[in-house]
Amino acid sequence: MKIIDRLKEDRIHISFEVFPPKTDAGFDKVLAATDKIAGLSPDFISVTYGAGGGTSKNTAKIAKHIKEDLGVESLAHLTCASSTKEEVRMVIANLKELGIENILALRGDIPADMGFPTEDRFHYAYELVKEIRNSGDFCIGAACYPEGHVENEHKEDDIKYLKQKVDSGVDFLTTQMFFDNDIHYNFLYRIREAGITVPVLPGIMPITSAKQMKRSCELSGTVFPRRFQAILDRFGDCPEAMQQAGIAYATDQIIDLLANGVKNIHIYSMNKPEVAKAIMDNLSEIIKC
């Protein structure tokens, strides 16, 4: 089923994310975590794509497993910056052959040693969106950045290019993680003003360790509010307490979003079924209401 058709239903939708193993040796472990996450009956599970190609072949494999063996809809991420156009076309053809209906079209981070993509590559995600649109009957998602993408100095440019991307054939957007809901509400206001009307799924990342927070910060430039920083300062050295506090913080963010009319939530569950389950337990009555 196409995710966009599911999102049209007037109810709350919750989705999770898994990432493929770095080596084939880790495959079974990722599959076991994925199976448990699927057991929570999310509306879909997305599978990330290794920009450098290291784990990319497993993305399609896991997405197929989620859809066919676990009976949950899947969303396969696909990046284009570090592959040639021909390689990207082959991946799209493979996804089509496997019956994958939903693709999250991404540029990916440009490898430090590569510079700006060369002529035989797609330069931006909007070009990949067009390519996928012309390659089959896919539902296409794309990324957006409530705090602005790290490469852009001006937020207006970000929204201008986001509009170009959406107009190229995007059905829905998923946000980069954020920890202050007001940033998301402000972003929603600005993109709606700019004429971007597709559904936007806020991406919520439960931060369960100080190490994870540092990595998230380095990768995305995300701002951590003082309230969150205080949690980290107090509980960062105590793993069990930090996990509990991180789950509570993410739950609180989700409840606030739902209370303010948001219907769709994407949880960066990071191959941690216990974290995904704890959040779902916290929301058990809330998502029924």
Ligand code: FAD
């Ligand atoms: P784009 O939309 O192409 O934007 C990249 C930059 O270029 C932005 O600054 C944008 O404003 C600018 N830009 C866009 N169009 C133009 C234009 N026409 N002219 C000039 N500038 C332009 N990475 C992975 O490697 N694997 C994953 O699975 C993955 N999943 C992700 C999922 C989500 C929900 C998010 C938010 C990010 C994910 N990423 C993933 C990270 C993502 O690949 C990086 O953030 C990447 O740097 C940007 O990708 P994009 O698709 O947003 O690029």
